[in-house]
Amino acid sequence: MGITKLADLIRLDAPGAISHKDISDYTGKVIALDTSIVMNQFRAATPSLSPLTGLFFRTLTFLEHDIKPVFVFDGKPPGEKTAVLEKRAETAGMRSPNLTGTASSQTKDCLQLLKLLGVPIIQAPGDAEAMCAWLVREGTVDAVASEDMDTLPFGANILIRQLNAKKDSDIIEYSLPKLLEKLQISHEEFVDLCILLGCDYCDKIAGLGPRRALTLIQKHRTIENVVLHINRQTHPVPHFWKFEEARKIFLGAPQTMAPELTWTEPDEEALVRLLCHVKHVRQDRVRQRMEKFRQTRETKREEREKERAAGRSKQTRMEDFFRVTRKREQTVEAADSSSSKRKRPKSK
Structure with missing residues (x-):
């Protein structure tokens, strides 16, 4: 939901x-x-x-x-x-x-x-x-x-x-x-808003629409304060409402370590065995899709190499231009070297 x-x-x-x-x-x-x-x-x-x-x-x-x-x-x-x-x-x-x-x-x-x-x-x-x-x-x-x-x-x-x-x-x-x-709310207030809207972890206040829920959170900031300012007759609060438990679930962090992620090349022959021999997918569909995959990646690789080459060529031309410019201005730079050093950005 x-x-x-x-x-x-x-x-x-x-x-x-x-x-x-x-x-x-x-x-x-x-x-x-x-x-x-x-x-x-x-x-x-x-x-x-x-x-x-x-x-x-x-x-x-x-x-x-x-x-x-x-x-x-x-x-x-x-x-x-x-x-x-x-x-x-x-x-x-x-x-x-x-x-x-x-x-x-x-x-x-x-x-x-x-x-x-x-x-x-x-x-x-x-x-x-x-x-x-x-x-x-x-x-x-x-x-x-x-x-x-x-x-x-x-x-x-x-x-x-x-x-x-x-x-x-x-x-x-x-x-x-x-x-x-x-x-104009904090993440904690947004969590309370989502609980008021209706989530998987607890019931919601009956009859409370989205715009009304937002207005109440923007004004009162917490579910506890919202409950104090609504009409219990038109908006009955659920019995034994577990909104605090829901709030803890949303704000808590999984008890686990951040994993190291690696990607490797697909194993075509093993994929064919699983999809075709076990799951009965047509082998030509799998083979053709893998071939398209290889061709598409090769095409994109060539495009990236051309872009990098074009970038290097452009960069080289720009560097040549600035090198000539610096030679022309060498006399001026020598005359006011301290000023030039202050103006020159630091190299990274």
Whole structure:
């Protein structure tokens, strides 16, 4: 679920925190992805096909654009999320949700596929979106790609939505610092706002809409103060409301070490064995996609070398120009060397 109507609130009250991007804008960036969100997208879009196929194609597209993906997997969910997970399992026709964090057979297949693609994998101790946000805060990655808006209250400075590798896709980027500045609230106050809007970890105050919740937080700053200034008849507060526990989850940091990230070349033969011989994907699809991947990367490598060569050539010409200029002005510089030294910028 994420945060109820948070995207709508940002669009209306802080549009300056939103920017629209192209996939090429993320060239050279390290992007953390909530793997469960990615897999759910493929299940919904192509229920008759294995989501591994979609994951294979999308990951190669990221790598072709020189985007460095880092896939983060959910661990054991917080106990406060049990009720939400049970409702989701019921809606999906499942007997019970996974409350232990143990890897399903499909998750194990995803892990194997991503290892063969040569991209880093991180096992979160709890929710993946919390881990993704922490990686941004630590400077390990540049941004989080997820459809789940609760990545923002977890503290991700940059959230990317709709990063689906399509050429014509309108990628939406949210800036948390800009959002807080526009709303004129702190991160802690923003967390309280998100709890009032409705999150996965506790109930919300009934009848309290997004604009009203924002106004109350901007005026009273904390949930405790908001509760003192609302009409309990029209906006009843939930019994045994666990908003403090939810607040601690959003503001806490995962109990883990920042990982070292490495990317390696995809293992084509092992990928063929997994996707074609085990998952029965047509071998020609896999081979053709790998060939396109190699050709695209080679083309981009040649383009970068040409750009570097052009840059060196331009720099050389500029250096020659300044060298001649300095020779012409040598007499003047000698006459006033102390003044020139003061004006000359320090070399780096």
